[in-house]
Every structure is written in structure tokens, then in C-alpha cells.
Amino acid sequence: MNATMLGTSDEVLQCECCGKPDLKKTIVLTIGEDSDPVYYGSTCAAWALKGRGIKIAGPKLQKLAERVAAARSDIANQSNHISRLEAMIAAPSWFRWLNLASGILR
Numbered sequence: 001m002n003a004t005m006l007g008t009s010d011e012v013l014q015c016e017c018c019g020k021p022d023l024k025k026t027i028v029l030t031i032g033e034d035s036d037p038v039y040y041g042s043t044c045a046a047w048a049l050k051g052r053g054i055k056i057a058g059p060k061l062q063k064l065a066e067r068v069a070a071a072r073s074d075i076a077n078q079s080n081h082i083s084r085l086e087a088m089i090a091a092p093s094w095f096r097w098l099n100l101a102s103g104i105l106r
């Protein structure tokens, strides 16, 4: 089993592993190469990650997953920003000139 932690979800609140309901959050994982994401409670997520040699207790894992989620959304924001810049660079030259003139692209 090759589990990867993607982050957390507060939309799915039932563990897909053991069926435990009413969780505050679930941890989003992929199990294996091209599996769809699964939503596990922190205990089951910790168990799944043990298969990868990651030994971490449920509550700590929850915090870590939240940080992973934050980092991922950061990366998403950055790449949005980059594609906007790329679009600007690919834009017609008059548009580029306009941006240069207004100091957006320096």
C-alpha cells in the first residue's frame, strides 16, 4: 500500500475506511498510484500511512495534513499567478506595452 496525503476535507465527514461518522475533518489520501482520493479519519489515515513507514499519531497527523493542505493551496495560488503572468507575456505586444507602461510588468 502506497498512501499519499493530499490534505484535509471538511466536506466529507465520515471515514471511508471504518465508516466512523461525525468527524470534524477527514484526511484526504490516495492509496496507490492512480487511485481516486479517499477520505479517512485521522486514526485510519495514520494506519494507512504506516504502510509507507510514516509513524505518526492521529492528532499530529491531522495538524500535518492541514499544513499539507495549506501548502498545496499556496502552490495552486502561485501557479495561478504564474499562468496569469504567462498569459500576459503571450498577449499581443500592444497589451504588453500597456502593462509595461502601467508598471505591472517590470
Ligand SMILES: [Zn+2]
Binding pocket: 015, 016, 017, 018, 019, 020, 040, 041, 043, 044
Ligand atoms: Zn476510519
